Amino acid sequence: MKNIGVRLYSIYFLLFFFWVQPTYSQNKPKPIVNATLEGHIIDASTKQPIEDVTVQLDAVTHSVKTDREGRFQFVTGQKLPFKVKLTHLNYKSLSLVIDKSPIVIELNPASKDLEEVVVTGVAQGTSRKKLSFALTKVDQELIGTVPALDASTSLRGKVAGLRIDQSGGNAGASVYLRGSKSVTGEIEPLIVVDGFVTALRLSDLNPNDIESIEVVKGAAASALYGTRGEGGVIQVLTKNGKKEGKLNISIDNELGYSSLLLLPPLSYQHHFKVNPDGSFLLVNGARVIDYKENGFSVNLHPYKDYVDNTKNLLGRTSYFTNSISAAASGEKYNIYLSAQNQHKGGVSPVVDADKRQNILFNLGYRVSPKITADLTTQYSFFNTPSSAVSSRSDGLLYSTLLVEPFIDLSEKNESGKYVYLPKGSNLSGQQWTNPFYRLSNEEYAYQTENLLLGGKLKYAITEHLSAEGALSLQTKQYNTEEYYPKGYQTIVPDVSLNNGNYALRTSKSTSKNGQLQLNYNRRTGNLDWGLTAKYVYEFAS
Structure with missing residues (x-):
């Protein structure tokens, strides 16, 4: 019985083995042959490669992006033809069927009104429509609408809530945003240049070098940059020269004049007694008020020798600007170099012209498909004699309005120098200083040098994860020289000035800024989301 049982068990096992094996062989999956789609995406008008184009295959969950050369590679189990959708913030979306590989695809730029890309406060370029805070962007076309001597005046009338305060003379204007105040007064906005936090002012920048300006106001600025914002x-x-392709050299020369549009009304009459020839009637060397018979009203007489000091001394001045720039880009690099020389006529003929020189150098280089590096260098030199013009009682405008129009402030002596007290000064009964005497006898220099060095390194770790490091150094040096020659005259004796005086003052400031940033960006359905971790280091002295 035992032998029979064993044999039956053996037979059942063999039958089961032969029955299972064919079934397994019939259900085994067939191997999948992967297909590779390679392409090159370029601008339809410039034929330049487009970076960061999203390539999405139909019925596939993941996507790829083009590199700096505009190239992409997609590995899939599908066979040709492929249905593909291409999207980019600056270009019109395109859906097409691809039946060959490799392939070259051209994209047309999108309307600026539809997709305006910004970079302030976000980890990467983002459409302004998708921002969670208010931002105003001024592009190059608006900046160049009206020629501006510096960037501070290029925003005039282009940003809501922005006030430009130019106190006088040739000094660069101060820019304030509405609502930015403290107990000590208004607070100037933080100036960020190409992502580098600086202590510069807009008046330090050459408007011809600007691609665009982005303005963030209110709590959003503080949230992005802390108390600095x-x-x-x-x-x-x-x-930066990315859009240029081959070498492009631009030369720009501007010449213009500035003059006073509105002059304050001046008095053409006085209330002193006159001689038959119209000159002042002097009694003991002083003028006498010409009262009417009622004893309190006065008779008015025209000035015999009338001088419009405001018009003559604050007249038209000239300015000119010479600029040259060179830009180029290739498969692995982009470069931009510019230089500017500016001459702004003094606020008066007695004041020398303000001069400024700017140099900017931007370089971008693609080390590998995943690593890019950017370098920026900016240098500016200012010599501003107009800083010697005072806004107090010894200033130009105040003096021209205060002094009676029979006194000619532009009077000169035999040697061609402005006199300390012009003719008739003793009749005014007021003590004042002729500003033209001070400005023509005093020697002065006000020089400022700014240097900004910055570098960035970006590494695309994966399709969605990237790391970025940045480091910047800014130095600012201000030198002031003032020299009063021996014999310099003052209203009240001043030994330090009357016997000659030389003063030299120098100040220097340095600021360093570094940051490390890790970005994770992803698209889930119609939702774009991302995470950013940032470490910031700052030093100022």
Whole structure:
């Protein structure tokens, strides 16, 4: 019985084995042959490669992006033809069927009104429609609408809530955003240049080098940059040559004049007694008021020798600007170099012209498909004699309005120098200083040097994860020289000035800024989301 049982068990096992094996062989999946789609995406008008184009295959969950050369590679189990959708913030979306590989695809630029890309406060370029805070962007076309001597005046009338305060003379204007105040007064906005936090002012920048300007106001600025942004944030993006392709050299020369449009009304009459020839009637060397018979009203007489000091001394002045720039880009690099020389005529013929020189150098280089590096260098030199013009009682405008129009402030002596007290000064009964005497006898120099060095390194770790490091150094040096020659005259004796005086003052400031940033960006359905971790280091002295 035992032998029979064993044999039956053996037979059942063999039958089961032969029955199972064919079934397994019939259900085994067939191997899948992967297909590779390679392409090159370029601008339809410039034929330049387009970076960061999203390539999405139909019925596939993941996507790829083009590199700096505009190239992409997609590995899939599908066979040709492929249905593909291409999207980019600056270009019109395109859906097409691809039946060959490799392939070259051209994209047309999108309307600026539809998709305006910004970079302030976000980890990467983002459509302004998708921002969670208010931002104003001024592009190059608006900046160049009206020629401006510096970037501070290029925003005039282009940003709501922005006030430009130019106190006088040739000094660069101060820019304030509405609502940015403290107990000590208004707060100037933080100036960020190409992502580098600086201590610069807009008046330090050459408007010809600017690609666009982005302005963030209110709590959003503080949230992005902390207490540094309590006065708002203005980010200036300079040109980098990415869109140029072959070498492009631009030369720009501007010549213009500035003059007073509205002159304050002046008095043409006085209330002193006159001689038959119209000159002042002097009694003991002083003028006498000409009262009417009622004893309190006065008779008015025209000035015999009338001088319009305001018109003559604050007249038209000239300015000119010479600029040259060179830009180029290739498969692995983009470069922009510019230089500017500016001459702004003094606020008066007695004041020398303000001069400024700017140099900007931007370089971008693609080390590998995943690593890019950017370098920026900016240098500016200012010599501003107009800083010697006072806004107090010894200033030009105040004096021209205070002094009676029979006194000619532009009177000169035999040697051709302005006199300390012009003719008739003793009759005015007031003590004042002729500002033209001071400005023509005093020697002075006000020089400022700014240097900004910055570098960035970006590494695309994966399709969605990237790391970025940045480091910047800014130095500012201000030198003031003032020399009063021996014999210099003053209303009240001043030994330090009358016997000659030389003063030299120098100040220097240095600021360092570094940051490390890790970005994770992803698209889930119609939702774009991302995470950013940032470490910031700052030092100022």
